[in-house]
Amino acid sequence: MNENIDSTLRETLDALYYNESRRVLATLIRLLGDFDLAEDAMHDAFAIALTQWQRDGVPTNPRAWLVSTGRFKAIDRMRRQTRFGTSWEDEQIFEASSMEATDVxxxxxxxxxxxxxxxxxxxxxxxxxxxxxxxxxxxxxxxxxxxxxxxxxxxxxxxxxxxxxxxxxxxxxxxxxxxxxxxxxxxxxxxxxxxxxxxxxxxxxxxxxxxxxxxxxxxxxxxxxxxxxxxEESEALGLLALMLLHDSRRAARAAPNGDLVLLDEQDRSLWNHEQIAEGSELTKKALSSGNFGSYTLQAAIAAVHAEASNTNQIDWAEIVGLYDLLLHANQSPVAELNRAVAVAMRDGPEAGLALVDDLLSRGELNKYHLTYAAQADFYRKLGKIEQAKVAYQYALNLTRQEPERRFLNRRLAELKN
Known part of the structure; x- marks a missing residue:
């Protein structure tokens, strides 16, 4: 890559790629009719932008420019290929892309x-x-x-x-x-x-x-x-509700340094209460249909968390009951793990540990880091320090996200002191 490219332009293009590349690709797939050709065209467009925008400046509508440039680059490539003999299918792609060339x-x-x-x-x-x-x-x-x-x-x-x-x-x-x-x-x-x-x-x-x-x-x-x-589709309503309720916690889920903040330690004043209100209303609407499924039930669980004024006010019995309904609708080992955590909050860590051990004995989620993180937490609360260390290490070996790794390392360090 040219070292003389302005650093501000590089940052602009990096931000555009991060925020807009999937929109550009989706349109190129429609215009070109081929996934791989569209992906090549998109990368060509960003490469051309790197030098052309340095000379001419960033266009008024960068996204449309990238689509147009990528499309014409692909058409040019296909034209060259036709001179050397391409298949009938390639000709069809060329014709389709040419006919829709103005639609950006x-x-x-x-x-x-x-x-x-x-x-x-x-x-x-x-x-x-x-x-x-x-x-x-x-x-x-x-x-x-x-x-x-x-x-x-x-x-x-x-x-x-x-x-x-x-x-x-x-x-x-x-x-x-x-x-x-x-x-x-x-x-x-x-x-x-x-x-x-x-x-x-x-x-x-x-x-x-x-x-x-x-x-x-x-x-x-x-x-x-x-x-x-x-x-009126209840599960579409339920899914949107679920996402809004979870996303409402975004500002409180990470410390200023990026570290993970657990749910019971989050500052609830940072939660987005407009999202909570919208998500709760959508959940009620989905439940009232009488024809709901797993997304709506997960939203109902999230709503119980969101509507409690603090962790001590959470109705864990209600949450366990909702997980029972969820597992009846959709047997999922991840839902079983989440239910185990809720049972531990209702009945104590020993009850939760028995459920997690059962999951692992069945070969379920034995490559999922949160299974071992939950197991380790139950061991820690029961005072079984050596078992907790082993489980935290298993979780650490499986996770690839840095904030979670830092959290698990802190837990291990606490046990060693």
Whole structure:
């Protein structure tokens, strides 16, 4: 990379890539009709911007400029390829990209992300592949981060993504939001995608930061778009409520130095009470439908936490009861782990430890760092210091996020003193 490039321009482009690259990519996928070609075109556009903006200045609408430049770069590449003989499919891509060459308005770019989710979540693609592809392409998660979200191996996720792209290309899956009557059949995967995007933003799987606000904010925005499409869909309401209630704690979840602050130690005056009020109302609306599922029940649990004036006022019996309903609706080992923590708060650490030990004995979540962190905390509260040290070390070995690593190291240091 040219060392003479102005540092301010580098910072501008870095910020644009961080905040806008997925919007640019979504539009290029629509215009070019191919995931890999669009990704190459996007990177070409950012590379050209690095030198051209140094000479001409940053354009008034950088995002539209990047889309336009990337598209024309891809068209130019395809034209060169046609001179040396390309397949019929490549010609079709070239024709499609040329016909839609003027469609780069901002409003269209905004819509493209929702189109991309529904394209990735087409019913002809397996559910796991739908989610993996969308997380990779729409949210720019690495294959390793997607694998963490699935508690799966990166190689497995990479294969799913490749197969999903091939399916979309070979089956000519349309790049569009389905008609209203077809939306319910596509909703499960879309909700799961948005949920996993939010989770990665709420607690990043890797890196130096506890949270990725860009991802949690994007998930909430997409949740609102879904509500516009399906205003009476209880699980869409429940998911948006859940995200708002969790996100309301954002300002209190990390200390000024970036360290993790546990829920019972958070300054509740820093919580966003407008978000809590909106999330609570959405939860009530979803519950009142009588036809709700796991997202609404998780929102109800979050609402019990959010509406308590302090930790001592939390109704742990109600939370355990809601987890029982949640597990009946959706048997999930992570929900079982969370229930174990709630049971420990209601009945004591020994009861919680028995449930976590049972999870581990079944081979459930034995590569999930929070399982061992919970186990270690129960051991610590029971005065079983050596067992707590071992469990904290297991958790430390499994986590790749720096604030969590610092927290676990502090816990270990406290036990050694």
């Amino acid at each position: 308005e901002d409003e269209t770019i905004e819509d493209d992300r929702l189109r991309l989710i529904f394209t990735c979540c087409h019913p002809s693609i397996s559910l796991d592949a739908q989610v993996a592809l969308t997380l990779r392409e729409l949210c720019n998660l690495t294959t390793e981060e997607v694998a963490h979200a699935f508690l799966n191996a990166p190689a497995t996720i990479a294969q799913r993504i490749v197969r999903a792209k091939s399916k979309i290309r070979n089956a000519n899956i349309p790049y569009e939001v389905p008609e209203v009557e077809d939306l319910p059949n596509r909703l499960e995967a879309v909700l799961k995608v948005i949920y996993l995007v939010f989770n990665e933003g709420y607690s990043a799987s890797t890196g130096s930061e506890l949270m990725r606000h860009d991802l949690s904010g994007e998930a909430i925005r997409l949740g609102r778009l879904l509500i516009e499409l399906l205003p």
